[in-house]
Amino acid sequence: MTAPLFDTVCLVGIGLINSSLARALRKHDLARRLVTLDISAEARDAALRLGIVDAATADAAEAVKGAGLVVVGTPVGAMEQVAAAIGPHLEPGTIVTDVGSVKIAVVRDLVPHLPDGVHFVPGHPIAGTEHSGPEAGFAELFAGRWTILTPLPGGDPKALEKVRALWSAIGAMVEEMDPHHHDQVLAITSHLPHLIAYTIVGTANDLEGHLQQEVIKFSASGFRDFTRIAASDPIMWRDIFLGNKEAVLEVIQRFTEDLTALQRAIRWGEGEVLEERFRETRAIRRAIIDAKQA
Amino acid sequence: MTAPLFDTVCLVGIGLINSSLARALRKHDLARRLVTLDISAEARDAALRLGIVDAATADAAEAVKGAGLVVVGTPVGAMEQVAAAIGPHLEPGTIVTDVGSVKIAVVRDLVPHLPDGVHFVPGHPIAGTEHSGPEAGFAELFAGRWTILTPLPGGDPKALEKVRALWSAIGAMVEEMDPHHHDQVLAITSHLPHLIAYTIVGTANDLEGHLQQEVIKFSASGFRDFTRIAASDPIMWRDIFLGNKEAVLEVIQRFTEDLTALQRAIRWGEGEVLEERFRETRAIRRAIIDAKQA
Numbered sequence: 001m002t003a004p005l006f007d008t009v010c011l012v013g014i015g016l017i018n019s020s021l022a023r024a025l026r027k028h029d030l031a032r033r034l035v036t037l038d039i040s041a042e043a044r045d046a047a048l049r050l051g052i053v054d055a056a057t058a059d060a061a062e063a064v065k066g067a068g069l070v071v072v073g074t075p076v077g078a079m080e081q082v083a084a085a086i087g088p089h090l091e092p093g094t095i096v097t098d099v100g101s102v103k104i105a106v107v108r109d110l111v112p113h114l115p116d117g118v119h120f121v122p123g124h125p126i127a128g129t130e131h132s133g134p135e136a137g138f139a140e141l142f143a144g145r146w147t148i149l150t151p152l153p154g155g156d157p158k159a160l161e162k163v164r165a166l167w168s169a170i171g172a173m174v175e176e177m178d179p180h181h182h183d184q185v186l187a188i189t190s191h192l193p194h195l196i197a198y199t200i201v202g203t204a205n206d207l208e209g210h211l212q213q214e215v216i217k218f219s220a221s222g223f224r225d226f227t228r229i230a231a232s233d234p235i236m237w238r239d240i241f242l243g244n245k246e247a248v249l250e251v252i253q254r255f256t257e258d259l260t261a262l263q264r265a266i267r268w269g270e271g272e273v274l275e276e277r278f279r280e281t282r283a284i285r286r287a288i289i290d291a292k293q294a
Numbered sequence: 295m296t297a298p299l300f301d302t303v304c305l306v307g308i309g310l311i312n313s314s315l316a317r318a319l320r321k322h323d324l325a326r327r328l329v330t331l332d333i334s335a336e337a338r339d340a341a342l343r344l345g346i347v348d349a350a351t352a353d354a355a356e357a358v359k360g361a362g363l364v365v366v367g368t369p370v371g372a373m374e375q376v377a378a379a380i381g382p383h384l385e386p387g388t389i390v391t392d393v394g395s396v397k398i399a400v401v402r403d404l405v406p407h408l409p410d411g412v413h414f415v416p417g418h419p420i421a422g423t424e425h426s427g428p429e430a431g432f433a434e435l436f437a438g439r440w441t442i443l444t445p446l447p448g449g450d451p452k453a454l455e456k457v458r459a460l461w462s463a464i465g466a467m468v469e470e471m472d473p474h475h476h477d478q479v480l481a482i483t484s485h486l487p488h489l490i491a492y493t494i495v496g497t498a499n500d501l502e503g504h505l506q507q508e509v510i511k512f513s514a515s516g517f518r519d520f521t522r523i524a525a526s527d528p529i530m531w532r533d534i535f536l537g538n539k540e541a542v543l544e545v546i547q548r549f550t551e552d553l554t555a556l557q558r559a560i561r562w563g564e565g566e567v568l569e570e571r572f573r574e575t576r577a578i579r580r581a582i583i584d585a586k587q588a
């Protein structure tokens with residue numbers, strides 16, 4: 001029997017992602033001991049009750065003591081505070097990673113608080129559901145999905161390899177890119193779609209009462225597809241938009257121009273403009289099906 | 295054994311909806327004979343090969359001869375031409391219905407071509423998939439879904455009852471409303487979501503090559519949810535937007551205002567505005583799940 005990849009792993013914030021990671025680490029025997037640091041007593045109690053961690057605490061020093069790996073899984077807006085709290089207690093050689101959906105802001109917020117000799121490997125598993133909290137997690141969340149790592153220039157190659165090995169061991173496909181490129185790609189694949197979904201569901205929510213009831217009744221005609229992602233965690237998404245402001249504003253601008261062009265075509269009855277645009281978009285769906293991401 | 299609800303039923307256009315209806319009529323023994331009128335030889339051949347109709351023709355007179363019910367299931371932009379072609383051959387007492395996604399324009403286009411004694415009951419089954427054509431249909435498409443009927447003032451109550459009985463018999467829930475209200479409700483539940491989905495997928499399609507490949511690769515992070523409905527039939531959707539211009543332009547306007555407000559909140563770092571908006575939208579998702587439309 002081989003030794004687990006890590007001795008003690010500390011999961012900071014035990015929400016959907018980190019509670020899924022805890023289950024996956026257990027399932028694949030990748031850590032000897034799992035500890036969670038969470039400010040919410042409710043979340044700590046749930047994690048212990050579910051048996052997905054060995055210990056749960058709100059004390060930063062206690063949480064990271066002896067940890068070979070620390071995984072920061074709070075909303076990205078809270079990560080600087082987390083880093084300030086755990087930084088002084090991290091032992092040399094510890095690997096710190098995160099699961100945040102934006103990367104430039106996370107690197108900016110964490111790096112100043114990490115002592116010399118601690119290795120930071122920023123990460124982002126492209127996986128999730130519209131549900132939140134430790135009860136919502138499951139061990140297979142990352143299987144067959146991508147995890148993006150955005151290693152820092154001059155970072156420790158062994159630390160990078162260990163983090164990569166962890167994600168691979170739980171079934172994820174791993175890709176490396178620089179944080180700036182990550183934030184651009186995610187702005188279009190994830191952040192804009194969520195913003196649009198929140199907007200359209202909000203527009204419907206503002207309708208007069210009887211019309212709103214009918215929107216729910218007849219939601220299977222298209223609207224329904226948007227409501228799933230618009231049910232995602234509000235705090236997490238607030239922080240993502242604030243943390244990737246430039247890239248998000250840029251893609252909103254492109255989107256708005258494109259919507260305005262279609263709006264104009266509808267107003268002036270330009271059927272051929274609409275038809276041509278609608279034909280192009282079928283190819284993307286086919287490519288996604290071919291890439292087995294549908 | 296009771297007699298079927300209809301003797302001969304003529305399905306004009308044998309695409310996803312009418313081919314599903316043909317299968318459902320067969321399955322529930324609701325018609326003695328099914329005929330399709332379609333200008334596409336390929337579609338006619340497919341319908342015969344699949345065994346979902348007894349006869350297929352491109353001749354309007356032949357198609358509607360002896361039909362007690364005619365179901366117009368072409369894209370809504372083609373319905374006026376269809377009505378002009380079949381109108382002179384319709385026998386008194388025939389019931390005409392349609393499955394178009396807009397109702398004011400369909401009523402406007404069909405009524406002038408229907409002779410006295412022919413009963414028109416406009417309809418719209420709120421069901422579909424992103425696939426098109428006679429092969430894509432299936433008998434259960436309408437089960438548990440809504441069909442909206444928008445009967446004309448002074449229309450024949452018996453004709454309305456027969457059309458209602460048909461949809462109920464194949465498992466649909468039937469609701470009546472006036473065409474104007476229908477077009478308003480569908481503009482928000484169906485037409486705007488499709489336009490937004492086409493827009494965002496189009497925005498991604500316009501990206502530089504390497505970024506486009508990454509959008510496909512990482513589409514599971516949100517983008518994927520939009521691509522399904524953006525793969526819907528281009529001609530059908532062109533006609534819907536042109537046929538419901540006023541209501542669609544009105545909801546685009548509301549949507550754009552709401553998006554601009556969120557864009558502004560992101561630019562100025564107004565986290566509380568974002569968080570509040572994102573909290574509201576969760577309630578709609580819950581209501582849809584409660585209404586069993588999720």
